[in-house]
Amino acid sequence: MAKLPKPGQPVRGSRSGAPIMALFDLLGRRWAMGVLWTLSEGGAMTFRELQDRCETISPSVLNQRLGELKQAGFVTRSARGYVPTPLGERIYRHLVPLGDAARDWSDILDQSDPV
Amino acid sequence: MAKLPKPGQPVRGSRSGAPIMALFDLLGRRWAMGVLWTLSEGGAMTFRELQDRCETISPSVLNQRLGELKQAGFVTRSARGYVPTPLGERIYRHLVPLGDAARDWSDILDQSDPV
DNA sequence: TAGCGCGCTATGAAATCCGTAGCAACGATT
DNA sequence: AATCGTTGCTACGGATTTCATAGCGCGCTA
Numbered sequence: 001m002a003k004l005p006k007p008g009q010p011v012r013g014s015r016s017g018a019p020i021m022a023l024f025d026l027l028g029r030r031w032a033m034g035v036l037w038t039l040s041e042g043g044a045m046t047f048r049e050l051q052d053r054c055e056t057i058s059p060s061v062l063n064q065r066l067g068e069l070k071q072a073g074f075v076t077r078s079a080r081g082y083v084p085t086p087l088g089e090r091i092y093r094h095l096v097p098l099g100d101a102a103r104d105w106s107d108i109l110d111q112s113d114p115v
Numbered sequence: 116m117a118k119l120p121k122p123g124q125p126v127r128g129s130r131s132g133a134p135i136m137a138l139f140d141l142l143g144r145r146w147a148m149g150v151l152w153t154l155s156e157g158g159a160m161t162f163r164e165l166q167d168r169c170e171t172i173s174p175s176v177l178n179q180r181l182g183e184l185k186q187a188g189f190v191t192r193s194a195r196g197y198v199p200t201p202l203g204e205r206i207y208r209h210l211v212p213l214g215d216a217a218r219d220w221s222d223i224l225d226q227s228d229p230v
Numbered sequence: 231t232a233g234c235g236c237g238c239t240a241t242g243a244a245a246t247c248c249g250t251a252g253c254a255a256c257g258a259t260t
Numbered sequence: 261a262a263t264c265g266t267t268g269c270t271a272c273g274g275a276t277t278t279c280a281t282a283g284c285g286c287g288c289t290a
Contacts, residue, residue: 006224007217007218007221007224008225012145019218019221020214020217022217022221023213023216023217024149027148028142028144028145028147028148029143030127031143032143033139033142034143037139072220073220073223073224087216087219090216091213091216094209094212094213094216097209098138098206098209099134099135101138101205101206102134102135102137102138103134104202104205105122105134105138105187106122106123106134106137108188108202109121109122109188
């Protein structure tokens with residue numbers, strides 16, 4: 001099992017553990033950003049609900065990602081289910097403009113390379 | 116070999132291919148964000164130089180990520196080496212504030228959980 | 231006590247990633 | 261012309277990660 005990336009300690013991709021590299025290690029795991037995104041968009045939700053919204057995630061990976069996100073302090077568990085922490089919300093807010101860029105990307109691909 | 120995620124087509128994580136999910140699929144592969152980041156920070160550079168800066172990346176993975184980023188239109192190859200495209204630059208600019216958040220994250224961890 | 235939904239774990243196969251070695255092409259040097 | 265160094269990558273085998281599916285133990289309700 002891969003250990004949790006922590007800024008300041010060697011992570012996959014950086015011996016120095018530059019914070020951004022630690023974050024990339026964490027968020028660059030399959031589904032990590034998708035989970036944070038879904039959770040931030042949808043508000044508090046249960047494990048199963050999250051699983052449904054993520055369409056194709058397997059429970060083992062969801063559980064693992066949730067554990068990592070919890071340990072990293074991006075997600076926590078409230079009475080009504082999993083929710084992003086303020087720190088998690090902040091990361092999410094930086095992810096939002098990526099959604100806009102993604103839409104433009106989609107438009108560009110449509111123009112240059114219609115299916 | 117995993118196929119290139121394209122918005123509008125089913126990707127890992129979304130049957131509908133919502134642009135953001137296609138982007139998450141692409142960027143959520145090991146080293147994808149790190150490569151884009153390194154390239155944007157350092158300007159045009161050769162394969163080997165990129166490999167050096169990424170410290171621990173293997174050439175096979177670097178080559179694969181570069182191919183994906185090229186196909187996605189985020190990176191291209193100029194006379195002086197690999198460079199991000201305008202679209203790639205744009206993604207990068209949205210990644211920058213994540214670096215700030217990562218530093219704060221690092222500070223928080225230092226306070227709450229000193230090694 | 232039977233049925234339900236819940237959070238999650240177990241398992242085994244498939245995909246991905248890794249480090250290392252090394253090849254072919256090129257230009258500069260001897 | 262033979263050698264050298266650099267570059268962009270590919271081959272390979274093993275380690276890790278992700279996957280789909282099945283199902284367990286719990287608490288609640290009827």
